[in-house]
Amino acid sequence: MAVPKRRMSRSNTRHRRANWKAVPVDLVPIQIGSMTYRVPRRLVRAVQLGHIDPSSLR
Numbered sequence: 241m242a243v244p245k246r247r248m249s250r251s252n253t254r255h256r257r258a259n260w261k262a263v264p265v266d267l268v269p270i271q272i273g274s275m276t277y278r279v280p281r282r283l284v285r286a287v288q289l290g291h292i293d294p295s296s297l298r
Contacts, residue, residue, distance in 0.1 A: 270294075 248256075267278040270287060277294035279287050286292045 266281045268281050268284055269276055269278050270284055271277075272287070272294060275294075277287070277297070279294055279297055283292060283297070287294050287297075
């Protein structure tokens with residue numbers, strides 16, 4: 241992990257923190273039986289294999 245070699249000013253610290261942005265999760269519609277669910281892209285395979293119940297993701 242990078243460690244700063246000298247003290248960073250308060251202004252620079254706050255400016256750097258202000259650039260962090262949260263990105264909403266990308267939901268993908270998948271169909272199981274006659275129902276259509278919207279699940280996160282990284283969980284699609286687990287839901288298709290039956291490891292995760294899609295109704296519990298709401």
